[in-house]
Amino acid sequence: MLSPLNTHSAFLKGKITLIVQVSGLCLFAWLCQWAAHSVHSVIPGSVIGLGVLLILLSCQWLPEKVVNQGSAWLIGDLLLFFIPPVVAVTKYKSILENYGAELIMCMLLASTSVLLGTAVIVDKLFKFERKQRLNNISSQRSHLK
Amino acid sequence: MNDSLLGALCLLLTLAGYYLSKRLYLRQQRVWFAPIIMAPTIILLTVVIFQIPLVDYFQFTHWLPALLAPATIAFAVPIYRERLLIKRYPLTISLGVMAGLCLGVGSSWLILHFTNMPSALSRSLIVRSVSTPFAIEATSAFGGIPELTAMLVLVTGIMGMLICEPLFKAAKIQSSLARGISLGASAHGAGAAKANQIGREEGVIASLTMIFTGIAMVITAPLFALLF
Numbered sequence: 001m002l003s004p005l006n007t008h009s010a011f012l013k014g015k016i017t018l019i020v021q022v023s024g025l026c027l028f029a030w031l032c033q034w035a036a037h038s039v040h041s042v043i044p045g046s047v048i049g050l051g052v053l054l055i056l057l058s059c060q061w062l063p064e065k066v067v068n069q070g071s072a073w074l075i076g077d078l079l080l081f082f083i084p085p086v087v088a089v090t091k092y093k094s095i096l097e098n099y100g101a102e103l104i105m106c107m108l109l110a111s112t113s114v115l116l117g118t119a120v121i122v123d124k125l126f127k128f129e130r131k132q133r134l135n136n137i138s139s140q141r142s143h144l145k
Numbered sequence: 146m147n148d149s150l151l152g153a154l155c156l157l158l159t160l161a162g163y164y165l166s167k168r169l170y171l172r173q174q175r176v177w178f179a180p181i182i183m184a185p186t187i188i189l190l191t192v193v194i195f196q197i198p199l200v201d202y203f204q205f206t207h208w209l210p211a212l213l214a215p216a217t218i219a220f221a222v223p224i225y226r227e228r229l230l231i232k233r234y235p236l237t238i239s240l241g242v243m244a245g246l247c248l249g250v251g252s253s254w255l256i257l258h259f260t261n262m263p264s265a266l267s268r269s270l271i272v273r274s275v276s277t278p279f280a281i282e283a284t285s286a287f288g289g290i291p292e293l294t295a296m297l298v299l300v301t302g303i304m305g306m307l308i309c310e311p312l313f314k315a316a317k318i319q320s321s322l323a324r325g326i327s328l329g330a331s332a333h334g335a336g337a338a339k340a341n342q343i344g345r346e347e348g349v350i351a352s353l354t355m356i357f358t359g360i361a362m363v364i365t366a367p368l369f370a371l372l373f
Contacts, residue, residue: 022215029215044282046217047363053221064225071219074212078334079180080163081213082277084206085295086185087192088199092266092293099262106260107270107297110252111304111331112312114274117248119318119327122241126322129237 014069021070028053152204155197159206162187181302181335213278220356227349237322238350242357245330249274249358250369257373268373269293272362273301276333279359286366287373298333305332306339325350330358 032052033045041048056062089096096103166183177183192202224231231238253271260267269289272280277298284294309328318324321344328336329351337355341348 025215025219026212029218032218033214042367043364046214046278046282047360049214049218050221050360053218054224057221057225058228064222067219067222071222074216074219075223077163078213078216078277079184080159081209081216082281082295082299083159083163083185083188084203084209085281085292086299087189087202087206088292089296090189090193091199092290095263095266099266102260102262103266103270104300106256106262107273107301108304108308110249110256110270111274111301112308113252114245114248114331115305115309115327116312116316118241118245118330119313119323120316121244122237122326123318123320123323125237125240126234126320129234133233 018069018073021067022073025067025070025074148201149204151197151201152206155192155202156205158191159188159209162191176306179306179335179338181299181306181338185299210281213281217278217282217359220359223349223352224356227353230346230349231353234322238326238353238357241322241326242330242354242361245274245327245354245358246361246365249331249362254372264288265290266293270297271369271373272366273297274331274333275359275362276355279363283363283366286370288370302332302335305336309336309339321346322350326354329354333359 029046029049032049035041036043036045036048053062053067057064057067163180163184166178166180166187169183170178170180191197250271253267253273256262256270257264257267265288268287269284271287271289272283272294275283275298277295280294280298281291284291305328309324309332312318313324318327324343325340325347328340328347330336332339333355337348337351340351
């Protein structure tokens with residue numbers, strides 16, 4: 001059984017790991033943004049950073065556990081980071097008051113068409129791709145026989 | 146009241162509002178307690194009712210949106226972790242992402258051309274179906290305003306969560322891939338959270354689609370912007 005002191009120090013250790021990982025990702029993000037800015041890249045630094053991190057992970061140059069906790073926190077609490085811009089919307093109060101109802105109707109229609117359209121297309125594609133996969137597997141099996 | 150004190154209180158309000166609604170939602174799984182609905186409502190209402198000047202609100206909270214860039218980079222980890230799933234259905238996922246992206250931009254194009262909303266508002270609508278960090282990067286290519294975009298992204302997410310189930314039922318969408326991809330492509334993070342409630346595979350697929358649609362939006366924004 002873990003003593004209270006042990007669980008406490010494990011908790012503290014977890015928090016420190018989290019802070020170190022998030023700081024590391026922030027530093028990396030800042031470097032990528034600086035690099036993208038200095039070469040006048042069309043693709044923003046954060047997306048370049050995503051690509052670089054994915055390459056580092058895929059080639060096993062960077063173990064997953066080094067960024068695991070930090071990335072889980074950043075993704076899990078994403079909503080917190082865009083509450084301030086949402087509050088800033090009060091600047092545009094008059095536009096929203098005048099066009100609010102029209103806006104909601106348009107968005108509802110648009111969201112319905114995106115959701116439904118994508119779902120129907122993917123449903124058809126999925127059935128096609130699954131059939132292809134099953135055909136491939138069965139032809140490989142008959143080949144082995 | 147002292148300005149710095151008010152600024153610090155605003156940061157506290159933002160953190161407390163967010164984490165309290167998150168905790169409440171964990172206990173009581175009602176849609177109105179979802180952090181995406183409750184947290185911005187509480188915080189926005191407090192700012193409006195007490196007439197807190199935006200300068201004071203932003204004094205200490207401005208570093209929160211700065212974390213959107215590292216959060217974008219962090220999306221590399223789930224892509225890496227789910228690489229086997231991506232390899233299993235490469236065609237469905239990539240074409241699904243493209244379909245979601247084109248429908249999202251296309252529907253906004255129609256709104257832009259057939260309504261008389263001010264262009265700052267309708268241009269901020271174009272990127273609404275992708276996750277915030279990507280949307281805020283991409284919106285300037287279309288002449289959108291980041292703050293309006295952030296709000297429209299939020300509202301789109303809530304709508305997707307609310308309308309998906311009756312729509313899936315009506316259109317008889319049963320495959321987990323179709324449900325996950327359409328939720329991820331149309332309602333980003335909120336859609337992914339909803340997909341997670343439907344099933345594990347739906348959730349993973351929705352998160353992946355959300356990330357890919359976001360990346361694709363940022364990369365293709367300058368091209369799409371030529372159409373507008």
